[in-house]
Amino acid sequence: MSLTEQLKEILYKQGAVLVGIGDMRQVRECRFPVGVSVAVPLPKHVVRDLKTAPTKEYYELYGSLNSRLNTIVKAGEAFLKELGYDAWAQTTERVKVNEENRSELPHKTVATRAGLGWIGKNCLLVTPEYGSAIRLSSLLTDAPLECAEPILKSQCGGCTLCVQNCPAGALAGTLWEAGMERSKIVDVDSCYRKQKEIMYANTGIDTDLCGRCFAVCAYTQKYLKQEEK
Numbered sequence: 001m002s003l004t005e006q007l008k009e010i011l012y013k014q015g016a017v018l019v020g021i022g023d024m025r026q027v028r029e030c031r032f033p034v035g036v037s038v039a040v041p042l043p044k045h046v047v048r049d050l051k052t053a054p055t056k057e058y059y060e061l062y063g064s065l066n067s068r069l070n071t072i073v074k075a076g077e078a079f080l081k082e083l084g085y086d087a088w089a090q091t092t093e094r095v096k097v098n099e100e101n102r103s104e105l106p107h108k109t110v111a112t113r114a115g116l117g118w119i120g121k122n123c124l125l126v127t128p129e130y131g132s133a134i135r136l137s138s139l140l141t142d143a144p145l146e147c148a149e150p151i152l153k154s155q156c157g158g159c160t161l162c163v164q165n166c167p168a169g170a171l172a173g174t175l176w177e178a179g180m181e182r183s184k185i186v187d188v189d190s191c192y193r194k195q196k197e198i199m200y201a202n203t204g205i206d207t208d209l210c211g212r213c214f215a216v217c218a219y220t221q222k223y224l225k226q227e228e229k
Contacts, residue, residue, distance in 0.1 A: 131220025
């Protein structure tokens with residue numbers, strides 16, 4: 001079994017549902033040559049509820065999935081370090097977000113480089129399998145892993161469901177390309193203000209969560225219509 005296969009097996013055993021590996025050498029914010037992206041989907045009933053309004057269940061799930069992802073990427077980091085490679089799991093306690101709600105290296109950047117999906121008109125990662133109904137994390141390393149082809153352009157086409165349904169009217173409807181400024185896709189300030197307003201009105205919780213833009217996504221809807229295995 002190759003090093004890449006061994007790592008993926010560990011990540012899947014820890015609970016990852018999607019795993020991708022990407023070449024990060026063209027990403028100036030990354031000091032590692034390789035990025036590993038992992039994703040877990042949100043339960044379908046939670047996503048369906050978000051088409052109406054955010055819920056306390058979504059808020060609680062948000063935290064529990066982040067904890068699960070932390071465990072997954074830390075297991076990958078430990079495995080690679082035991083073999084003598086440098087590795088850095090981008091866990092929630094390590095990733096710092098600035099006053100513009102930006103992290104130095106977003107998980108979704110690693111995910112596009114790893115071929116898991118593209119940035120949608122909702123400014124979130126869109127995967128073919130689950131739409132944007134996922135939580136992401138990532139792991140950076142210098143290990144010689146086999147990399148997938150990056151996805152460098154949007155595959156949203158003419159769909160504007162997220163744009164039409166954004167409560168803040170914050171989405172521009174722009175088709176993403178790698179390297180594009182976030183401001184060309186979304187008005188972040190309007191988005192976060194409306195998220196806090198909606199979340200507090202519906203749950204009494206003062207935080208910035210909404211979810212409608214990914215709940216209505218056409219790719220998310222395909223996931224919701226799949227029969228449970």
